Amino acid sequence: MSSVLPVTRKPVTRNRAGRTVLVVVVALALLVAPLVLPAFANQTLIRIGVYAVAVLGLNIVMGYTGQVNLGQIFFLGLGAYVTAYGVKQGWNIVLVFVLACVIAGIVGLLVALAAARLGGLAIAMVTIALPIVGVPLAKRLDEFTGGSQGISARFTDAPDWSGLYNDQWQFYIILLVTAAAFLLGRNLVRGKYGRAFGVVRENEAVAASMGVSPYRTKVLAFTLASIFGGASGFLYLAAVQYTSPETLSFGHSITLLAAMVIGGAGSITGSLIGGAYYVLVPLLTNAIDPSFTTASQGAILLLVLFLLPEGLVSLPRVVRRLTRGPTKRPVPGNPQQPAPARRPVPEDAPEGLEQPERHDRS
Amino acid sequence: MGTFIQLVVDGLSAGSIYAALALAIVLVNQATGLINFAQGGLAVLSAYIAYAFVQFGLPLIAGIILAVVISFFIGALVERFLVRRFERGDPDTAVVVTIGLLTLVTGITAIIWSYNNLGFPSLFPLSSVDILGAVVSVRSLATTVTILVIMVLLQLLFLRTKLGLALRAVADSPASAALSGLPVGRLLMVGWGLAATLGAIAGVLVAPQLTLTPGMLDTALVYALAAVILGGLSSPLGCVVAASAIGVLENLVAVYIPLIGHDLKIAVPFVLIFVILILRPQGLFGRKVVVRV
Numbered sequence: 001m002s003s004v005l006p007v008t009r010k011p012v013t014r015n016r017a018g019r020t021v022l023v024v025v026v027a028l029a030l031l032v033a034p035l036v037l038p039a040f041a042n043q044t045l046i047r048i049g050v051y052a053v054a055v056l057g058l059n060i061v062m063g064y065t066g067q068v069n070l071g072q073i074f075f076l077g078l079g080a081y082v083t084a085y086g087v088k089q090g091w092n093i094v095l096v097f098v099l100a101c102v103i104a105g106i107v108g109l110l111v112a113l114a115a116a117r118l119g120g121l122a123i124a125m126v127t128i129a130l131p132i133v134g135v136p137l138a139k140r141l142d143e144f145t146g147g148s149q150g151i152s153a154r155f156t157d158a159p160d161w162s163g164l165y166n167d168q169w170q171f172y173i174i175l176l177v178t179a180a181a182f183l184l185g186r187n188l189v190r191g192k193y194g195r196a197f198g199v200v201r202e203n204e205a206v207a208a209s210m211g212v213s214p215y216r217t218k219v220l221a222f223t224l225a226s227i228f229g230g231a232s233g234f235l236y237l238a239a240v241q242y243t244s245p246e247t248l249s250f251g252h253s254i255t256l257l258a259a260m261v262i263g264g265a266g267s268i269t270g271s272l273i274g275g276a277y278y279v280l281v282p283l284l285t286n287a288i289d290p291s292f293t294t295a296s297q298g299a300i301l302l303l304v305l306f307l308l309p310e311g312l313v314s315l316p317r318v319v320r321r322l323t324r325g326p327t328k329r330p331v332p333g334n335p336q337q338p339a340p341a342r343r344p345v346p347e348d349a350p351e352g353l354e355q356p357e358r359h360d361r362s
Numbered sequence: 363m364g365t366f367i368q369l370v371v372d373g374l375s376a377g378s379i380y381a382a383l384a385l386a387i388v389l390v391n392q393a394t395g396l397i398n399f400a401q402g403g404l405a406v407l408s409a410y411i412a413y414a415f416v417q418f419g420l421p422l423i424a425g426i427i428l429a430v431v432i433s434f435f436i437g438a439l440v441e442r443f444l445v446r447r448f449e450r451g452d453p454d455t456a457v458v459v460t461i462g463l464l465t466l467v468t469g470i471t472a473i474i475w476s477y478n479n480l481g482f483p484s485l486f487p488l489s490s491v492d493i494l495g496a497v498v499s500v501r502s503l504a505t506t507v508t509i510l511v512i513m514v515l516l517q518l519l520f521l522r523t524k525l526g527l528a529l530r531a532v533a534d535s536p537a538s539a540a541l542s543g544l545p546v547g548r549l550l551m552v553g554w555g556l557a558a559t560l561g562a563i564a565g566v567l568v569a570p571q572l573t574l575t576p577g578m579l580d581t582a583l584v585y586a587l588a589a590v591i592l593g594g595l596s597s598p599l600g601c602v603v604a605a606s607a608i609g610v611l612e613n614l615v616a617v618y619i620p621l622i623g624h625d626l627k628i629a630v631p632f633v634l635i636f637v638i639l640i641l642r643p644q645g646l647f648g649r650k651v652v653v654r655v
Contacts, residue, residue, distance in 0.1 A: 261458050295468075
């Protein structure tokens with residue numbers, strides 16, 4: 001699950017030039033895409049952007065810091081509700097965006113202050129409550145949330161001067177915020193905080209001995225994840241223009257976690273793939289047969305965990321490793337097989353431990 | 363006064379269901395260090411299996427016993443073929459595996475039996491008795507008693523039998539247990555099987571009340587997790603006490619504090635958790651684990 005390990009080391013300059021070209025091509029494609037694609041494709045891409053930001057937040061707290069968080073959808077819902085309320089009140093849209101992030105961040109901070117004390121898996125047990133408490137809470141606070149009816153707010157209609165359709169205008173708004181979020185997220189996990197996250201995930205005792213407070217790091221990661229969640233809630237409302245208690249249901253939270261793991265835990269690109277998974281796979285399975293959606297999601301998650309523990313983002317690397325075959329000699333000093341940070345123990349291990357006993361009793 | 367006693371008794375009966383699930387979670391955690399989020403899903407599957415046997419024409423009690431026995435094997439097989447591969451690895455990954463399992467099991471029950479509510483026959487008569495002015499249904503009393511009996515049996519199993527000793531040894535340290543000649547792998551399968559059995563009993567006891575749906579125990583699972591946090595992961599007794607306390611407290615709060623009411627009562631245990639976490643991070647009955655560097 002660790003960060004991207006280069007398999008072959010090309011000259012740095014060529015690699016970097018290649019990357020720049022790739023980034024420019026992708027950026028141009030994204031800028032032109034909404035103008036040529038049909039509305040449905042645009043809406044799908046928009047929703048991928050929305051959920052990619054939520055998955056990115058989840059990745060920061062779970063993929064990079066190792067805290068299982070089952071409540072990320074709660075922060076998306078919270079951001080969506082704050083946005084809807086702010087738009088209804090006629091507040092400035094930039095202020096609404098900031099509020100969606102800040103309120104989600106504050107709630108996240110409060111949850112983390114208590115949950116991070118427990119450490120380990122307890123944070124999962126506490127965060128599972130967020131969506132489950134959130135749904136009745138959203139129904140109860142109907143003054144702000146519109147109760148079970150939900151609340152709708154439109155603020156992303158294309159202005160006349162742009163000459164764009166609504167879906168194209170929304171596309172650009174969401175592209176802007178999503179790109180900014182991913183840039184921020186990337187810089188964060190590559191910088192000193194990212195290293196602190198990694199150390200805390202690997203070994204808290206080591207982190208503490210290095211002067212990194214595990215408690216504070218976990219609280220920080222959780223809070224940042226909530227802020228990303230709040231931002232994705234803002235985007236959700238920009239795209240869907242409607243939210244209800246259903247938005248933050250428990251099932252969605254599980255799907256979000258599955259999307260992160262399937263995309264690739266501890267990977268920025270993985271978050272993007274995760275967002276695509278979240279939107280596209282239900283689209284596919286629903287087209288085949290809606291009753292298979294839940295089961296297929298569980299099956300896909302388990303399959304990925306078995307076959308590609310580092311998520312879909314590691315697929316090219318695994319394929320390259322397999323196609324190259326065992327004949328090629330590993331380059332000295334640069335081991336060919338970048339062992340995953342935590343490879344599951346082979347199944348034989350417990351069997352081996354059983355051996356002495358069998359011997360005794362027979 | 364009558365209402366109060368009524369609420370307490372109802373709370374205890376709900377609490378005993380949470381306790382059964384919480385015990386199953388503690389059992390798996392003690393043996394493997396994992397939290398099994400699929401516990402509720404597996405319990406629902408067991409209830410559906412019992413339902414299928416009854417539909418087949420078997421008497422209810424036979425259906426339930428068969429379902430409980432089958433659940434033991436399902437639990438053991440899940441450990442052997444799914445969880446074992448992840449047991450020694452990253453605990454986060456293992457937890458995600460159980461979440462995948464929860465989704466898969468819920469999805470499979472939905473494919474076979476659909477999301478519609480199904481009526482599940484009750485094992486106990488629907489009549490009620492009068493206790494100190496409170497009308498208490500025989501069903502809730504019997505449910506509570508059943509769970510208590512099972513808890514005592516479980517305690518006896520752990521403290522008085524060789525199997526229990528072995529299970530505790532594996533839980534304490536799999537490596538040392540293996541060195542002293544215990545079949546660690548098989549004991550882990552037994553542990554998962556026992557946990558699934560407990561879950562199955564909770565499932566068939568609660569099904570008549572809630573009617574069968576694939577997501578029937580999602581809420582109960584959340585209460586059980588709250589009980590596990592409050593009681594401490596290392597203390598079965600603590601979990602049962604915490605589960606009962608949560609059941610009673612939420613019932614009282616729902617009626618006596620209108621601001622919270624029935625729809626928000628699920629928030630009660632978690633508010634409690636937040637308060638307690640600040641004061642006693644190891645849980646009410648848990649031991650403090652000292653980490654030495």
